Amino acid sequence: MKSSIKNDPKPLRDIAYYKQRYRNRVFAKLVSFITEQAEKHRLTQKDIAERVGKDPALISRLLSAPSNLTLDTISELLLALDAEAEPPEIVQFKDRRPPNHIHPLMARVPPTDDGPKVVRSFDPRFNIDIQASAEIG
Amino acid sequence: MQPFNVMALFCKDIYEEEDGGYTLVRVLRNAVNLPGKAPGALPKLIIYIRINFIPTFDLGEAKARMVMPSGETIPLWTFDAGWVRNAQESAQASGSPLAGVLSRIIIGGFQPPSSGTVSVEVEIKGETYLAGALTFVPEESSG
Numbered sequence: 001m002k003s004s005i006k007n008d009p010k011p012l013r014d015i016a017y018y019k020q021r022y023r024n025r026v027f028a029k030l031v032s033f034i035t036e037q038a039e040k041h042r043l044t045q046k047d048i049a050e051r052v053g054k055d056p057a058l059i060s061r062l063l064s065a066p067s068n069l070t071l072d073t074i075s076e077l078l079l080a081l082d083a084e085a086e087p088p089e090i091v092q093f094k095d096r097r098p099p100n101h102i103h104p105l106m107a108r109v110p111p112t113d114d115g116p117k118v119v120r121s122f123d124p125r126f127n128i129d130i131q132a133s134a135e136i137g
Numbered sequence: 138m139q140p141f142n143v144m145a146l147f148c149k150d151i152y153e154e155e156d157g158g159y160t161l162v163r164v165l166r167n168a169v170n171l172p173g174k175a176p177g178a179l180p181k182l183i184i185y186i187r188i189n190f191i192p193t194f195d196l197g198e199a200k201a202r203m204v205m206p207s208g209e210t211i212p213l214w215t216f217d218a219g220w221v222r223n224a225q226e227s228a229q230a231s232g233s234p235l236a237g238v239l240s241r242i243i244i245g246g247f248q249p250p251s252s253g254t255v256s257v258e259v260e261i262k263g264e265t266y267l268a269g270a271l272t273f274v275p276e277e278s279s280g
Contacts, residue, residue: 028181128247134241136236
């Protein structure tokens with residue numbers, strides 16, 4: 001008998017979602033640390049680029065939006081700030097704590113009339129994603 | 138006394154608590170210093186908008202928008218009149234001295250301007266009210 005766990009391919013949507021989510025998480029953590037260090041030591045992107053030995057334009061691009069950063073790049077950026085990353089924490093879905101918010105794309109449930117209305121949009125002029133919701137409070 | 142007030146707070150994150158309340162994380166000051174040109178985009182910028190009004194006051198529709206230093210505007214949320222009335226009736230029913238509506242705006246990949254002010258305005262009854270402002274100050278002139 002065929003094992004469903006072993007043979008069922010994961011939906012492409014899930015694969016794409018988790019890839020992007022991991023990129024976003026790593027990016028957020030990295031930018032947050034670099035921002036903190038840059039503020040603390042009054043560093044510019046040019047300073048960081050010189051420490052890494054790369055073109056300032058590349059550093060600017062890396063820090064402007066989440067991308068598929070290589071482990072080597074992350075290591076180089078952190079080393080430039082006298083830091084390193086610990087190995088990522090791996091968690092099985094069944095062991096995760098229940099979230100207090102589930103992205104509707106993953107929850108796969110239609111929004112109800114009871115909860116706050118959520119509107120998502122993208123503004124190409126500023127290249128920003130906007131998620132807005134409102135409620136009586 | 139003005140029968141309503143509008144307020145917008147800029148912060149770095151917001152958590153939705155189990156009891157329906159919110160926790161705002163690192164509320165930004167009105168002026169934010171930019172350290173040179175590092176780094177680039179803010180991973181996340183949260184705008185928490187709240188309108189409080191006296192339950193007997195007919196607020197009507199309220200439109201919130203963000204105004205960039207260039208003068209360009211980004212619509213954020215429209216509190217429609219019927220919905221505002223629900224808040225009004227809800228406050229009257231509970232005997233609360235204030236009715237309120239709130240909106241949470243989560244902006245991903247926000248690129249701060251090199252300088253200038255980003256503001257949040259709310260339009261009520263054809264008048265525009267400043268709810269909040271975030272001024273980006275370049276390092277050279279921040280003193």
